[in-house]
Amino acid sequence: MTLLLASLLLSAVTIHTDFEGGCLGQIQKVSDSHFRLAVKGESDQDHRNRQANWYYFRVDGASSQPLTLDMVNLPGEYNYKPNRGAVTKDTPPVISYDGVHWEHLKTFEYDPKEPKLTLHIRPQKATFWVAHCAPYTNQTLAKLRREIHNSPDFHEQKIGKTVGGRDLLLWTITHGDNKSKKTIWLMFRQHSWESGSSWVGEGAIRTLLSDESRKLREEVIWKIIPLCDPDGVARGGVRFNANGFDLNRNWDLVDPIKMPEITAQRNAVKQWLESGNHIDLLLSLHNTEMNEYLEGPPDNGGNGKFKPLAERVFQILSQQTTFAPAGPLRYAEETTTPGKPGRMTVTQGLYRDFKVPGFLMEQRISYNAKLGKLPDIAERVKFGGELVQALAKAVVQ
Ligand SMILES: [Zn+2]
Structure with a gap:
């Protein structure tokens, strides 16, 4: 009896988030093999714009018996408009048994009424991880840094600290000091x-530092902010940053206390320009x-000045990479929310202040028609290489 009890206790399924990037809201046990897991979600400094799409947890003590996990508490708000949430039938999670290799779960169903996404898992091992999409943490970036930091064409600056005291990094990758070379900023x-x-980003950086890419380093100075929100990732x-400020809004404000990340990144751009340098594309x-989609600089491409560049970038990416735009090239508005401060994206803010030709690219995590599947890590990394080739081609003519 005692032995039986002990083995039952040992095999109890438990769910954990006590590791970097781990996140869940309330965990409710319906039965030994059925849990309701709230997606925690976060809201901004005004308790608005709740977004609940990141979850990342570990299951311990699983047997080979099927597990049912309901992902709940999904609805939110985006740019002040309510929605049913970003977790749907189109965004099944990824699952891993070693924390390195991830694949999309194929057994799930979505109930749009509640709404909830129900995962059916037949565990292959006692321990496994589940996440909204394949995690990339500060530790992952630190591993990349250890591999590349001795490269002679790699240079690192610490440009500031986050609210939580983490370093904000700016990496420069270039070879030689041809003064007329182009500059591309990536964030x-x-x-x-x-x-x-x-x-x-990892794919872009590895490609730029590879032996075959010497030309990319000779022709372009690559300024890269590899991870803009280390606190949020942790x-x-x-x-949002630790104070609730959206790090791709608020670029019309300078507040080193509430949003030191934006201030540091903006200052790095400003100092670069004020030192007599230029930015050919960000x-x-x-x-x-x-x-x-790809969104070019505001003001209809800088009053047309940046339109040829924007069209080149869009065309090369669309024709030569796995970028699969849902519509034509678009241009940013002046702000995301007219009349309200704190609502400019990085490209909007840097255009207003410095007339930087900035671009924003969104890539979906759901089905990519060019790939014919949901994108995985290898495809993202490969696209990073394609991206830097395409941008260099668009800028160096
Ligand atoms: Zn974003």
């Missing part, structure tokens, strides 16, 4: 849930659940 992971953009956040890469 990854302004929003912490968007891990796909970090995998693209806590498993969504799109791109911030993002993920959405369902949409994919």
Whole structure:
């Protein structure tokens, strides 16, 4: 009897988030094999714009018996408009048995009424991890940094600290000092849930530092902010810094206390320009659940000045990479919410202040028609290489 009890206790399924990027709201046990898991979600500094799409947890003590996990508490708000949430039948989670290899779960159903996404898992091992999309944490970036930091064409600056005291990094990749060479700025992971953009960043950086890419380093100075929101990534956040400020809004404000991340990144751009340098193209890469597009600089492409560049970038990406836009090239508005401060994206703010030709790219995490599947890590990394080739081609003529 005691032995039986002990083995029952040992085999009890438990759910954990006590690791970097781990995140869930309330965990409710319906039965030994059925749990309701609230997606925690986060809101901004005014308790608005709740977004509930990042979850990342570990299951321990699973047997080979099927488990049912209901992902709930999904509805939210985006740019002040309510929605049913970003977790749907189109965005099944990824699952991993080693924390390295991830694949999309194929057995799930979506109930739009509650709404909830029910996962049916027949565990292959006692321990496994589940996430909204393949995680990329500060530890993942640190591993990349260890591999590349001795490269002679790699240079690192610390440009500031986050609210939580983490370093904000600016990496420069270039070879030689041809003064007329072009400059391309890349920003990854302004929003912490968007891990796909970090995998693209990793692919971009590895390509730029490869032996075959010497020409890319000779022709272009690459300025890269590899991870714009280290605090959010660490806590498993969504799109706000530790004080609730959306790191791809608020670029019309300078507040080093409430949003030191934006201030540091903006100052790095400002100092670069004020030192007599130029920026030929800036791109911030993002993920959405369902949409994919490229958005050029405001003011209809800088009153037309940047339109040829924008059209070149869009055409090369559309024709030569797995970028699968849902519509034509578009241009940013002056702000995301007219009349309200704190609502400019990075490209809007930097255009207003410095006339930087900035681009925003969104890539969907759902089905990509060019790939014919849901994008995985290898495809993101590969796209990173394609991206830097395409941008260099568009800028160096
Ligand atoms: Zn984003």
